[in-house]
Amino acid sequence: MKPLRVAFVVVRCGDEVIGGAESLCLQIAQHLRDAVDVEILTTCARDYRTWRNVYAPGHAWVGGVKVRRFPVDAPRDVAAFDRLSRRVAGDPASASVRAQTRWMRAQGPVSSELLAYVRDYEALYDAFVFCGYLYATTALALPIVAHKAVLMPFAHDEWPIRLPLWDAIFASARAVVSTTAQEAHFLHARFPKLPVRQVTIAASMEPPAGRNPERFRDEYGVDQPFLLYLGRVDRSKGVDELVDFFRRYRDAHPGRLKLVIAGSLHANMLADPDIVVTGPLSERAKWDALQACELLVMPSEFESLSLVVLEAWASAKPVLVNARSAVLVGQCRRSGGGVWYASYAEFAAALNLLDAGVRRQLGVQGQDHFYAAYNWDRAVVALVDLLSALRQAQDERLDEPRAQ
Secondary structure, eight states: OOOOEEEEEOSOOOTTOOOHHHHHHHHHHHHHTTTSEEEEEEESBOOTTTOOBOSOSEEEEETTEEEEEEOOSSOOOHHHHHHHHHHHHTSGGGOOHHHHHHHHHHHOOOOHHHHHHHHHSGGGOSEEEEEOSSSHHHHHHGGGGGGGEEEEOOOOSOGGGGSTHHHHHHHHSSEEEESSHHHHHHHHHHOTTOOSEEEEOOOOOOOOSOOOHHHHHHHHTOOSOEEEEESOOOGGGTHHHHHHHHHHHHHHSOSSOEEEEESSOOGGGTTOTTEEEOOSOOHHHHHHHHHHSSEEEEOOSOOSOOHHHHHHHHTTOOEEEETTOHHHHHHHHHHTOEEEESSHHHHHHHHHHOOHHHHHHHHHHHHHHHHHHOOHHHHHHHHHHHHHHHHHHHHHHHHSOOOO
16 A cells, blocks of 8 residues: 555644744654655744745755745734734624634635645645644635645644634534644633544654753853743743742842843843843754753643743753743653643742752652653554545545445
8 A cells, every 4th residue: 555645734844944833844754754655735934923935945945844935925024913803803703704704814814826736736645634723824824725634733722713614614624733732621611522433642752862961051151040031922822930030039039040031032031141042943952942941931821732841841841831831731640750830920930849858759750751651652553544544545435336
């Protein structure tokens, strides 16, 4: 039998792209490539906020995986999109079809060439795996190939998922893949008509050899103990609240503690000697930073699976997470690798309690849980089994005699 040929569809893909769905999409494709003929279909965008075309269209190789990029029709009008979001977010379940359509196209990224390719060449692939539900690459392309579509939504309880437009899209996919038990539970509650085929995988990662905490300290001039935030520097990720809580804690507990934020500069963080903004980190620098930090802080309340939390545990580092995220709290409960906060008082209490011995214990517990629960071999087997079953079902439908 010929090998499975699978296309992953994701908003962006590149060595410089560090993001949850995008990073996990690439990692899954990398681990599947020995068993599956895999290709990533994506856009030429690098920045999720503007969708401006940066990468050249056409073929490229990223991390050993073949990538096919298509230009975005137009960059996002950020001001117009924000206005639309404020209008729809108030009552998403009651938004008109026209308002939902306008919002989704403003959300983007819309690539007519990507949609045309999916439509014209769908017969080349046994399955299309759509990574991330939220963007136009899924909303517009999945319906074209719904009969062979697998949706990895990375979903959590946020206002956009309350838009009725998702009901038909989720129901039309051939299968849905969750990355945590909490995500699977939420999807069942939100979408009563999910497809019959559903799996939950626990994807892993492999920390590189040669991680060097002193190299990070030297490169970024951080010789004091520090908390680390890795991810998008965005209000929706809770970074503004984290900065506020850190400053209040620093003022109440003067000392040497710093906050390192690995992301692009944010206006509210200017001129603060105790907050180090590194800009986006390379893979090497990211792992060095994880080795160097006291603990990782994840302030987002909207998470489906936090890869950086797993990366912290792989580095035997504890995590401090937002209690409003059921997924993050669930990860911490199961692992014993972190604690959570719902207010500044709890944030401060956690930092006061997490002395070196407690941090070490939580980090070791997190690492033990990580290696026991997150396994690429099991994830790959589950995905290959799912994709094979979908192809077999598709072949059987094609073989059925047509009614005369």
